[in-house]
Amino acid sequence: DSGVTQTPKHLITATGQRVTLRCSPRSGDLSVYWYQQSLDQGLQFLIHYYNGEERAKGNILERFSAQQFPDLHSELNLSSLELGDSALYFCASKAQGAYNEQFFGPGTRLTVL
Amino acid sequence: AQKITQTQPGMFVQEKEAVTLDCTYDTSDPSYGLFWYKQPSSGEMIFLIYQGSYDQQNATEGRYSLNFQKARKSANLVISASQLGDSAMYFCAMRGYSGGGADGLTFGKGTHLIIQP
Numbered sequence: 706d707s708g709v710t711q712t713p714k715h716l717i718t719a720t721g722q723r724v725t726l727r728c729s730p731r732s733g734d735l736s737v738y739w740y741q742q743s744l745d746q747g748l749q750f751l752i753h754y755y756n757g758e759e760r761a762k763g764n765i766l767e768r769f770s771a772q773q774f775p776d777l778h779s780e781l782n783l784s785s786l787e788l789g790d791s792a793l794y795f796c797a798s799k800a801q802g803a804y805n806e807q808f809f810g811p812g813t814r815l816t817v818l
Numbered sequence: 819a820q821k822i823t824q825t826q827p828g829m830f831v832q833e834k835e836a837v838t839l840d841c842t843y844d845t846s847d848p849s850y851g852l853f854w855y856k857q858p859s860s861g862e863m864i865f866l867i868y869q870g871s872y873d874q875q876n877a878t879e880g881r882y883s884l885n886f887q888k889a890r891k892s893a894n895l896v897i898s899a900s901q902l903g904d905s906a907m908y909f910c911a912m913r914g915y916s917g918g919g920a921d922g923l924t925f926g927k928g929t930h931l932i933i934q935p
Contacts (some may be wrong), residue, residue, distance in 0.1 A: 707862070738922045748909065750922025760920040795863060804851060804915075807923065809863035813916060 708732065709810035714748045717816045723784040730777055736760075737779040738799070738807055739771055743792035754779055763767030769803050786817045820845045822910050824913035830932050831900050836884070839895040839908050839929050847914030853923065853926065854891040857907040866908075869893060905933045 708731035718724055719778040730737050738753040741764075750763035754773035765771075768786075783790060793814050797807035823915075829867045843852065854866040869877045871911045877884045885894040895905055899908040907930050911923040 707864075740922065746909070747927050748911075748925035749922075750924070753920055753922055761922065763922050791862060797863075804868075806853060806865045806868050808865060809855070811862050814861075 707808040707810065709796060709808055711794075711796055711810035711813050713813060714811065715814050715816075717818065718786060719818055720786055720788060721788050721800045723782065724786065724815065726781040726783070726794050726796075726815075728781070728796030728798075728810055730779070730796075731800075731808060734798035734800055734808075735777065736799040736801075737773055737813075738779070738797045739765075739779070739781050740795040740797065740809075741792045742795065742812075745789070748795075751781070757778075783815070788817050791815055791817045812814075820847070820850075820912055820914060820924040820931070822912055822924055823829065824910055824926035824929050826929045828926070828930040833902060833935050834899055834934055837897040837900050837904070837931065839897075839910075839931065841893045841895065841910030841926060843893060843910070843912050845912065846873055847916045847930075849915040851913050851915065852884070852886070853911040853913070855909045855911060855925075856893045856904075857909065857928070859883070859906070863909075880884050896933050900933050902933050902935060905931060907931075 710729045735756040751765040753761040793812045795812045797809045799807045822837045850871045852869045867879045883896045909926045910926045
């Protein structure tokens with residue numbers, strides 16, 4: 706158990722809908738990273754938040770957005786969903802310090818029908 | 819831009835043998851870190867080992883060691899005395915540290931390792 710929690714574990718929805726994925730980092734970690742794992746694109750970095758502020762963006766679509774709240778949990782919002790958004794979405798948290806490893810949550814598997 | 823290449827889509831290895839999983843990388847960052855993660859069929863990502871670009875010695879963690887050859891830009895993972903539970907996908911990843919290292923990890927496509935009894 707990495708100490709990072711994600712809910713829900715599975716999510717099935719229809720095209721055009723909007724969903725919210727939730728992540729709670731390990732106790733004391735200020736950084737939260739979001740990743741998408743799909744068969745087509747592999748594992749891709751989406752976005753990084755540090756202590757409530759956006760720090761870096763990766764290959765995140767404009768239809769996707771994220772935020773990190775004062776209690777440090779983070780939410781990834783996916784809107785106008787398409788079939789190709791079906792993927793495993795991970796969040797990861799990291800202790801302060803550039804060189805520390807990221808610990809991944811169990812992931813949310815999103816299926817868009 | 820950073821790039822990770824894993825040239826072995828799949829490998830079959832006999833139990834108790836040593837395994838080397840290949841990883842080459844490309845980056846313009848002078849300072850960077852290299853990571854290996856294991857993803858079992860259950861889906862979670864498990865951190866295995868880390869190597870910093872300025873570390874003088876190769877990293878080791880139990881049965882895992884990282885064969886880091888900076889001039890060749892390779893960071894191969896070596897698993898000694900493989901076990902059935904080592905069967906999983908293995909991902910090599912890197913992160914550059916210019917700009918404070920805020921960026922996420924860049925992953926390779928992975929190697930599917932199957933340990934046979």
